[in-house]
Amino acid sequence: MVELAPRHKYGLTLTVPVMPASGTFGYGDAYQDLVDVALLGAVVTNPVSLRSRRTAQGRRIGVRGDAFVVHTGWPNPGLNRVIRTYSETWERLPIPVIVHLLASRPEEVAQTAARLSGVAGVAGIELGFPATISVRDARATVEAAANEGDLPVIAKIPFGRVERLAPILAAHGADALTLTAPPRAVLPVRDERAGAVARFMRGRLYGAALFPLLLDTLSYWARRLPVPVIACGGIASPEDALACLTLGAAAVQIDALLWREPALLDTVARALVQPQKPDSVLAESSTEQPGMEDEE
Amino acid sequence: MVKRQTAILRRARPAPPFWEIHLALEQPPEPGAYVLADLGGPLREPLFPSEIDSAGFVAAVPPGHPALRLLPGAEIDVIGPLGRGFRLNPDGHPLARLLLVAQVGFLPFLQPLFQAAPAVALVVEATTRAQLPAPTRFPPTLELTLVTLDGSAGYLGPLEAEGAVPSGLERAGPRLRELIAWTERACFAFELDRYPALAQCVSEVRIQPQADLAQALVRVPMPCGVGACDACRVATQRGERQACVDGPVFDLLAFRRE
Numbered sequence: 001m002v003e004l005a006p007r008h009k010y011g012l013t014l015t016v017p018v019m020p021a022s023g024t025f026g027y028g029d030a031y032q033d034l035v036d037v038a039l040l041g042a043v044v045t046n047p048v049s050l051r052s053r054r055t056a057q058g059r060r061i062g063v064r065g066d067a068f069v070v071h072t073g074w075p076n077p078g079l080n081r082v083i084r085t086y087s088e089t090w091e092r093l094p095i096p097v098i099v100h101l102l103a104s105r106p107e108e109v110a111q112t113a114a115r116l117s118g119v120a121g122v123a124g125i126e127l128g129f130p131a132t133i134s135v136r137d138a139r140a141t142v143e144a145a146a147n148e149g150d151l152p153v154i155a156k157i158p159f160g161r162v163e164r165l166a167p168i169l170a171a172h173g174a175d176a177l178t179l180t181a182p183p184r185a186v187l188p189v190r191d192e193r194a195g196a197v198a199r200f201m202r203g204r205l206y207g208a209a210l211f212p213l214l215l216d217t218l219s220y221w222a223r224r225l226p227v228p229v230i231a232c233g234g235i236a237s238p239e240d241a242l243a244c245l246t247l248g249a250a251a252v253q254i255d256a257l258l259w260r261e262p263a264l265l266d267t268v269a270r271a272l273v274q275p276q277k278p279d280s281v282l283a284e285s286s287t288e289q290p291g292m293e294d295e296e
Numbered sequence: 297m298v299k300r301q302t303a304i305l306r307r308a309r310p311a312p313p314f315w316e317i318h319l320a321l322e323q324p325p326e327p328g329a330y331v332l333a334d335l336g337g338p339l340r341e342p343l344f345p346s347e348i349d350s351a352g353f354v355a356a357v358p359p360g361h362p363a364l365r366l367l368p369g370a371e372i373d374v375i376g377p378l379g380r381g382f383r384l385n386p387d388g389h390p391l392a393r394l395l396l397v398a399q400v401g402f403l404p405f406l407q408p409l410f411q412a413a414p415a416v417a418l419v420v421e422a423t424t425r426a427q428l429p430a431p432t433r434f435p436p437t438l439e440l441t442l443v444t445l446d447g448s449a450g451y452l453g454p455l456e457a458e459g460a461v462p463s464g465l466e467r468a469g470p471r472l473r474e475l476i477a478w479t480e481r482a483c484f485a486f487e488l489d490r491y492p493a494l495a496q497c498v499s500e501v502r503i504q505p506q507a508d509l510a511q512a513l514v515r516v517p518m519p520c521g522v523g524a525c526d527a528c529r530v531a532t533q534r535g536e537r538q539a540c541v542d543g544p545v546f547d548l549l550a551f552r553r554e
Contacts, residue, residue: 026524055529061517072526259520
């Protein structure tokens with residue numbers, strides 16, 4: 001058992017510290033034929049906004065080596081329709097549902113958080129922020145979600161903003177933090193007909209190469225933050241997940257790598273319910289973190 | 297939808313401008329449907345059938361495709377069959393007349409339908425004559441109409457264009473309309489941005505066409521195949537739809553302009 005919201009009145013308890021990342025798993029039932037959801041700790045939904053959002057124009061996927069960039073614009077039918085469509089699914093799921101909200105203005109987040117309180121099956125909110133959000137706006141958004149809703153609030157910190165945002169949000173209403181959202185990236189798009197770079201696409205970067213960056217973030221921050229940390233970014237195996245837990249993460253999120261291998265979720269979940277010896281994952285060596293060697 | 301191992305049955309062979317690979321699969325995808333194959337890249341690759349046989353199916357892929365690195369006997373992991381393919385006779389009546397219309401790069405998607413009715417007409421559009429496949433590659437029963445954008449062979453395209461043409465050339469539009477009036481079903485395979493104009497052609501010829509009279513295969517990236525990632529959403533008259541699960545074959549008239 002893992003408690004992701006120890007300071008919250010209801011808490012958010014997971015039997016297994018594994019869940020899909022927002023934007024990768026739909027709203028709970030998309031992978032029903034391929035993933036045994038009952039093995040997971042929770043489901044994190046695709047991002048939801050108060051009002052409906054249309055899909056982005058232009059190129060959606062760009063691949064470079066083992067990494068890829070995704071640009072969807074977070075299309076969704078809006079909160080009310082999502083609740084109407086999926087609340088029965090959420091109620092049926094044997095695990096908690098965490099609804100990922102696109103953090104817009106604090107007033108809107110307050111409305112959405114209040115609306116989600118009491119929806120059967122929903123056990124928590126994860127807030128996703130624009131990559132360039134100010135500390136003041138992020139704090140106001142988290143406070144709005146925490147004050148207006150009854151649900152535990154997880155703040156998903158934009159990549160590269162952990163130092164600025166994580167301590168503040170942990171001190172002002174976030175019950176847990178997800179470290180981190182995917183980095184933003186730009187890829188050139190070739191015009192196949194002209195055979196040249198015609199334009200660029202911007203989007204979220206995914207790939208196993210993000211994993212060392214995640215470990216670097218966790219190694220410093222996981223034990224310095226006063227709330228549980230959920231690790232997210234490039235986790236591609238049970239060993240990766242164990243490494244995150246060893247460095248202090250309370251749980252892990254599997255991101256878009258699950259599109260290639262949906263069974264990764266089951267595999268990691270099964271591995272993490274086995275009795276673990278975290279120190280066996282990384283060779284024990286130096287000072288601050290288990291298994292962490294000195295910096296160069 | 298299931299995940300299973302499949303095997304490459306024979307070495308890839310050229311079918312210009314494509315290469316064909318033969319995969320063993322107990323339940324191959326229907327024409328227009330697909331499987332997602334793990335070919336070693338960060339994302340699965342969709343494979344559509346260009347031929348279906350008792351052992352599995354043949355997929356036509358472009359040069360350089362990761363599937364071409366695989367040798368006979370190699371095992372690959374596929375998810376599928378996925379998506380909704382072409383719906384030729386949903387009410388059970390055998391189809392007598394079928395029209396297939398494709399740009400040349402998308403021709404393999406329609407290839408499994410070449411003999412799907414006693415009378416099949418195929419319209420192929422290419423930029424220029426050199427891109428057109430040799431007529432001998434098609435079944436002799438197929439009524440073939442060739443269209444080029446530069447007028448170097450067959451009718452002058454694009455299919456949906458109207459207006460005056462240089463002497464000695466003939467526009468493809470009237471021929472397409474004639475075939476649309478003739479057919480019981482029409483299957484299109486083009487870039488998505490061509491469909492509004494092609495839908496307009498169909499709605500001008502057929503009064504109150506039945507659902508799925510004309511169907512359009514949409515090729516957009518489909519990384520997850522199950523409707524989870526939202527990368528394959530396309531705008532239709534009934535709102536946005538996910539190509540991976542609601543398609544990739546849609547009613548062409550869903551792409552009509554408002």
